[in-house]
Structure formats: structure tokens, C-alpha cells
């Protein structure tokens with residue numbers, strides 16, 4: 301390993317995949333001897349127990365009566381500058397262009413001569429949604445162009461960023477990863493009995509129930525599957541589409557087949573219960589949950605959206621179909637569920653691919669390489 305660095309990390313501490321990736325990366329960097337400073341509005345939910353080399357700096361927002369909206373972004377930029385100077389940070393690694401990379405740029409201006417380098421990781425929504433908004437496009441372009449390095453979580457997201465923002469800057473590919481000490485097939489015999497009979501298959505969907513996840517398609521796929529094979533659907537997570545999905549399930553008369561588990565922290569344990577994961581998203585820059593499933597030996601049935609095909613190898617670790625093609629997805633699910641040998645082969649492929657291609661050691665080393673490169677310390 302090269303010399304140890306002082307790294308600031310800013311992410312959305314309570315939001316899905318990007319927060320998980322940022323937090324897990326920070327923990328792994330700290331384990332490798334780097335000093336990691338989280339600069340966020342609350343403690344990242346995956347931070348866990350006290351760990352040497354990890355520090356947390358809370359961003360407090362000034363709520364003066366003259367402000368109609370409390371200026372979180374300005375408080376964050378000030379805090380970044382303060383921590384960078386006080387701790388002599390080498391790197392500020394921000395997850396999401398808006399507002400985090402913009403704040404990092406501002407912080408860099410504030411601290412003048414201090415040689416801070418900014419690395420920005422794009423996770424998807426900042427590009428696939430925000431960059432479509434003309435009023436934000438120039439701001440996102442500025443944030444990207446002013447970063448010392450930019451990474452994105454799939455080739456598809458890199459392509460889309462270049463296309464939508466018309467920028468020429470090189471973007472490094474840094475896939476999502478899983479910690480193989482946490483994500484492996486867990487023993488679930490007893491737990492499974494709580495949700496399904498021994499002859500029943502378990503299909504699972506985990507998300508934040510945003511429209512982009514197409515949870516309605518999950519229900520349609522499941523309905524077709526369970527008409528041929530005894531099965532249960534376990535839905536994990538909460539979000540805006542949840543009430544609509546509950547009604548749909550009631551209207552289809554399959555409520556006795558579906559269990560809502562709400563938000564769950566121990567994803568590896570929960571996911572290990574499943575025979576298949578369903579991920580039929582409209583957009584998905586990578587699909588961390590499919591990787592978490594893969595690492596637990598669970599194949600994915602999903603859509604050919606965004607970066608999903610870079611993660612799930614069609615015909616080896618799952619099956620993919622065009623967005624909205626639920627019949628094709630249900631047929632693919634049935635093919636796997638009714639062929640134990642094929643399922644076993646897919647499970648093995650999943651474990652191999654997750655633990656060799658997307659493992660924590662590899663991806664952490666890629667991020668470190670980028671840090672040393674921007675610091676001119678190869």
C-alpha cells in the first residue's frame with residue numbers, strides 16, 4: 301500500500317445505494333490505515349460500531365429567520381473547508397455531483413493554497429434525472445469539470461454523462477462492490493419457515509419503492525410465477541409507490557402470498573432467504589441490491605436497464621428482458637425455479653462473479669489508485 305491518506309467523504313447518509321457504497325468504502329479505507337472523515341448532516345446509517353481511523357463531522361444548518369429555506373449547501377461547503385484545513389485532508393471524495401461536488405468546489409476556493417483534491421463519484425440519479433433539468437445542467441457540468449477526478453458506477457452511466465452533459469472529461473469506472481465478509485449465503489432454514497412452506501419458492505424485491513423501480517412489474521411477474529409454482533413474494537423497503545402496490549396486490553387477490561417486510565438493515569441475512577431477486581427497473585445505473593443478492597448466491601431476474609447488464613450476466617447469473625416485458629421475466633423465473641440443476645449452476649456463477657469481479661479489495665484498490673493519481677503520487 302502507498303502512504304496513508306487523509307480522506308474526507310460526503311454522501312447522503314441515509315439514502316440507498318450511494319450512501320451504502322460511500323460508507324462501506326470509508327470503512328474499508330480506514331481498515332487499510334487511511335484516516336477517514338465523514339462530513340454529513342447525520343451519521344451514515346451503515347457506519348456501525350466505533351472504528352479506529354474514522355471520524356464524523358456533523359453539518360449543522362443555520363436557520364436564521366431571514367432564510368426562507370435553510371442553506372444546507374452553504375453550511376456543507378463551510379464545513380468541508382473547515383475540516384479540510386483543520387485535518388489537513390488530502391482528498392475530498394464526494395458522492396453525487398449536486399450539491400456535493402458543487403460544495404466541494406466552493407470549499408476548495410475558500411481554502412486557497414491548501415492542496416485539496418476533489419474526487420466525485422456519480423451514482424445515477426444526479427445524471428439520469430437532474431442532468432435532464434436545463435436549470436441544473438450547467439451546475440452539474442461545472443461540478444464535474446472542476447473535480448480533479450470523476451468516477452461513475454457503470455459504463456452506461458459514463459456514456460450517459462458524456463451524452464447528456466456534452467463533456468469530454470475522462471470518467472473512471474468504479475463499480476459498486478460488496479464486502480465478502482458480510483455478503484455470503486447465510487444459514488436461513490429456520491427464518492425461511494416463518495415466511496414460506498418447505499415446497500414454496502421465495503421471490504424477493506428490495507428497493508425504495510420509487511416509480512423508477514417498477515414495483516408493479518414485480519407484482520405482475522410474481523403473479524404469473526405463483527400461478528404455476530407455489531411461491532411467496534417478500535417485499536423489502538418502503539417508498540412513495542407502496543400504497544399503490546398494496547392496492548394492486550389486494551385487487552389481484554394474492555395478498556396471502558405476499559409479505560411486506562418494511563426497511564431491513566441486515567440485507568445479507570434477508571436476501572439469503574430468497575430463491576430469486578426481481579429487479580425490473582426503468583432506470584438503474586448499477587443495481588447494488590442485485591450485487592448483494594449475487595454475493596449471497598441469489599440470481600436476479602431483471603430488466604436491460606442502465607448498468608444492470610454489466611452486473612448480471614444474462615443466462616449465467618440471471619435473466620434479463622426489455623423493460624416492462626413481465627411475461628418474459630416470469631418465464632425466465634420459472635425456467636430457473638423448475639430446474640434445480642440450472643439453479644445450482646447459476647448460484648455458483650453468482651458467487652464466483654460477485655466475489656471475484658465486484659469484491660471489496662479490488663474496488664477499494666481502484667479508488668486508492670485514483671486518489672494517488674490525482675495527488676501525483678503514483
Ligand code: GMT
Nearest residue numbers: 316317318423424453584585586587588
Ligand atoms: O436506487 C436508488 O433509488 C438509490 C440510488 C442512490 O442514489 O443511492 O441508487 C443509485 O446508486 C447506487 C449506488 O451506486 C446504484 O447501485 C443504483 O443503481 C442507483 N440507482 C439508480 O440509478 C436508480
